[in-house]
């Protein structure tokens with residue numbers, strides 16, 4: 001669904017960056033080193049970054065520039081990191097925060 | 113201990129850093145984002161002369177300039193508090209506390225939220241978020257989007273999405289609810305849009321548009337179509353319809369559109385569904401002033417500038433000794449004006465720090481801000497100059513009131 005804009009009529013071809021692997025909620029994905037975690041996940045078609053602490057409703061990025069804190073995830077066991085401000089690194093382990101996601105939801109998110 | 117600390121590595125902060133470091137000051141710039149450039153990074157539009165304003169290139173240029181001038185730039189660090197202690201400003205960040213004689217707030221702007229039922233669904237994002245995803249990260253925010261809120265920023269970003277191959281199904285109003293009356297009133301919105309219509313975003317879009325027949329409106333890229341609205345650069349703009357709800361289970365699947373009366377009331381039974389996989393909320397911009405408020409700066413509400421702004425003079429000094437402002441924190445405008453304001457702030461700080469002989473250059477730089485404003489391709493608010501006048505008057509009133517009789 002979501003995809004990378006490899007060629008842009010004005011901005012030109014995308015910068016060739018180093019591909020890295022990372023883990024999100026126990027699954028392995030690929031992204032580019034130094035891009036934001038939020039961008040890497042969206043490029044992998046993942047919009048849900050956390051579940052609301054009380055209602056359990058799914059949440060994704062909202063502002064994408066660090067203002068709203070909607071995108072909080074746990075990165076290498078450090079809680080409350082803003083996915084839109086955190087650069088991706090090889091081997092990063094990222095976890096949704098809030099209520100635990102159900103496997104069925106995650107499966108649907110990825111495959112349906 | 114620094115001579116100057118600048119919070120914000122956007123166009124205003126970077127140009128202030130270069131200017132003050134070039135005068136021999138010891139300068140630190142702090143920004144929480146991963147890249148320098150601030151909101152300039154995502155910008156992309158065609159200038160009246162046919163060249164492109166490429167935010168990434170401009171940001172890199174400003175960043176390199178600041179680095180070469182000797183300024184130190186620390187990214188990925190948020191400032192959460194500032195405080196004056198004697199003659200020294202303390203800057204509290206996530207990682208350390210820094211000290212400085214002169215502190216410049218160049219924190220820029222933020223987007224106003226526009227709550228719509230369903231707006232917490234993944235896939236709903238601010239229009240600026242879509243801009244950054246597309247132009248900076250080069251990831252499509254989705255395949256087909258609906259933009260809620262019709263204003264200059266929404267129109268410009270809609271065109272940027274199109275350029276990147278993302279379909280914009282519609283620009284529509286939010287439902288009027290008293291809170292967002294201005295954003296939801298078709299007549300006012302139309303007037304606003306006419307101010308950006310000449311900025312056809314791309315020759316590709318202009319020439320590729322099937323709706324072009326020679327008339328003034330069409331030269332502007334606007335075609336009216338009966339009852340419902342018009343097309344701008346090929347994108348349907350609905351001024352009689354509003355989004356009443358965003359639909360979806362785990363993520364955005366569609367929006368519900370309904371016809372509204374000229375005063376914004378919904379007409380029952382006119383609902384239709386537009387499918388999409390993302391929704392942008394364009395609630396407009398306001399100056400990001402929290403740190404100035406924490407410091408105790410006097411403020412004034414100026415609608416023409418986008419909200420509350422810290423009172424300041426033409427030299428970019430606030431009412432607090434050693435505290436300065438530049439860029440969108442002083443009112444919502446384009447990046448070129450922020451750059452010009454940064455120069456003035458940089459020179460003022462250097463002068464106050466004891467660098468002699470800068471007065472003529474400060475005066476010149478103030479004129480340059482005016483000149484840049486006059487030649488800007490568009491204004492976020494058509495009466496921005498009036499807004500600037502108000503700030504000036506309020507500043508003078510405050511200064512008079514403070515003077516002993």
Ligand SMILES: Cc1cc2nc3c(=O)[nH]c(=O)nc-3n(C[C@H](O)[C@H](O)[C@H](O)COP(=O)(O)OP(=O)(O)OC[C@H]3O[C@@H](n4cnc5c(N)ncnc54)[C@H](O)[C@@H]3O)c2cc1C
Nearest residue numbers: 120122123124143144150151191219220240439440446447
């Ligand atoms: C989402 C968005 C989209 C925009 N798009 C356009 C456009 O297309 N065209 C246009 O002409 N104008 C646009 N603008 C207006 C834009 O604000 C100006 O063009 C210009 O970038 C303002 O420059 P600045 O230096 O004042 O602030 P900014 O460019 O906003 O830079 C401020 C910097 O301060 C940093 N910062 C803020 N608070 C803190 C803190 N507490 N700690 C650490 N760092 C902090 C931010 O991370 C940011 O990098 C947009 C603004 C926004 C918010």
Ligand code: FES
Nearest residue numbers: 064066068069084
């Ligand atoms: S999306 Fe708003 S802080 Fe990350």
